[in-house]
Amino acid sequence: MSSTVAPATAVSPRRIAALALPALVVLAAEPLYVLVDTAVVGHLGRVPLAALAVGGTVMTLTAWIGTVVAYGTTGRSARRFGAGDRAAAVAEGVQASWLALTAGLLVAVAIAFGGGALARTLAGGPGEVADAAAGWLRIAALGAPGLLLAAAGNGWLRGIQDTRRPLLFVLAPNLLSALLCPLLVYPAGLGLVGSAVANAVAQTLSGGLFAAALVRERIALRPRPRVIGQQLVLGRDLLVRGVAFQASFLSATAVAARFGAAAVGAHQIAVQLWFFTALVLDALAIAAQALVGAALGAGDAAGARFLARRVALLGGLCGVAFAVLIAAGAGLVPSLFSSDPQVREQAMVAWPWLVALQPIGGVVFALDGVLIGAGDVRYLRNLTIVAAFGGFLPAIWLAYGLDLGLGGIWAGLTLFVVLRLVALLLRLRSGAWVVVGAVR
Structure with a gap:
């Protein structure tokens, strides 16, 4: 059919x-x-x-x-x-x-x-x-x-x-x-x-x-063992990528805990809001997976590029909308999660970083979906490992060593996302991800 x-x-x-x-x-x-x-x-x-x-x-x-x-x-x-x-x-x-x-x-x-x-x-x-x-x-x-x-x-x-x-x-x-x-x-x-x-x-x-x-x-x-084997290779790359994410965020929590209960409590509030906005933006990435995969399967390389640009733009616009909402809620949202004034004070340290990350993250999540739909998962795996172990983890442990507090941790997270953004945009521009046909 x-x-x-x-x-x-x-x-x-x-x-x-x-x-x-x-x-x-x-x-x-x-x-x-x-x-x-x-x-x-x-x-x-x-x-x-x-x-x-x-x-x-x-x-x-x-x-x-x-x-x-x-x-x-x-x-x-x-x-x-x-x-x-x-x-x-x-x-x-x-x-x-x-x-x-x-x-x-x-x-x-x-x-x-x-x-x-x-x-x-x-x-x-x-x-x-x-x-x-x-x-x-x-x-x-x-x-x-x-x-x-x-x-x-x-x-x-x-x-x-x-x-x-x-x-x-x-x-x-x-x-x-x-x-x-x-x-x-x-x-x-x-x-x-x-x-x-x-x-x-x-x-x-x-x-x-x-x-x-x-x-x-x-x-x-x-x-069909051959097809299952191909799917396992793809799944392996996604799993390794996920392990790099888990190691990064677990380390961030561990470092925040070393700055005291108020810092780790504020970090939990901010990071859960980050995860929530990521969940919403992930829906856009799923749409990108389906549409870009279909375009490449149909041999429509130009259309796939067009979709990638459009989805990235939509991701950025959604990120801007979240940034506006989170910035507007700075005086209210932390108090919904904690009545402790020290926790709320620490949350304000992370808040500007959280706001700034939204538009950047919106584009990154959208382009993640584009490359997953294109089957360019090995590049995503390698990029995440490099950004996590070469950027995020050294930055947050340096923040601990220099006693930079919660701001240092969120600066490390921002570095992680910016590194991914730059690499994804370079990949998008190169066109190396555009491989047409029913399978990659």
Whole structure:
């Protein structure tokens, strides 16, 4: 079955928004559910809440693996779709789903046998919190195959520019789980276990809906090791890139903690706002993945370049809008998170950096999406490693050595983002990322 893709130069901002907005809702669904889950469990007491924090950290890492699968699948599927071969685009989803299912089963088995040791490690030793976290993890991990299947499903459906089904397949299970969680925790008397059951049910149902969508496509469902191997290479590069990010932000928190409780509290406020705006801008990057991949798959190099410029401009404009809002909220927002005057004072040290980063970050996130859609992931991996280990990490540890405080840490983050911006713009200008055809 073939597909017809409009020329990339005909893609309007409205079309980009039509892909980005549903992606944003899907991206936000899981964090919003986690907030509901936390609120429900929080009323059980200190130990269950701490156990949820420990267990939730592990499942967040599993969700991160899912993001890698989704991003890698979107670019490959979009290229096939742009080349006029919808069946081949969906077939990429089949292989990604086999990969996701295998990884999810491995996670579930690993946690079944090693969940106790993992919980004790994260909880700082044996005790009530570690025991409760291990019990929560063993049940919640049963949803890992569904969680990763849903990620693969999001990837191939975005690749064929279907935004309706991912929205339904993610929102409906999460809404069901949000209703189940308080019922299982309180009236059913399951306590913390009820939270884990609600998680596993939602993730399994979501994964099942995406798997059923593949079956309805009526294409071959057998695994193809060669294609899975190609997807693993792409996923490896994205994982390494993600590890560089994690190392950078964990180090930044560690350095902030050395400046005192007020500094690390203010850093947490600012960095969570940064992550929130990044989540919103990531939706634009997802639209770029699908559209640029389709343009290159269709052999439309000029159109891909046009899309890259347009998406970068939109990312910058969204960043400017966030900068204005964050600047206007300087006197109010920190007080919503903390009543401690020292924390609010320290937040004001980070605030100008946070505001200045928004337009720069908007362009960077958009261009990340362009290069992922183009399959230029190795360049992104190398760039992130160089910017993190050659810029961000030395800068923040220098800030510690010279006692520069929170401002020094955020100057390091700004350096990290600026280095990426310069390198991405140079890559964009070089055209080395523009490789046409159904596969890269």
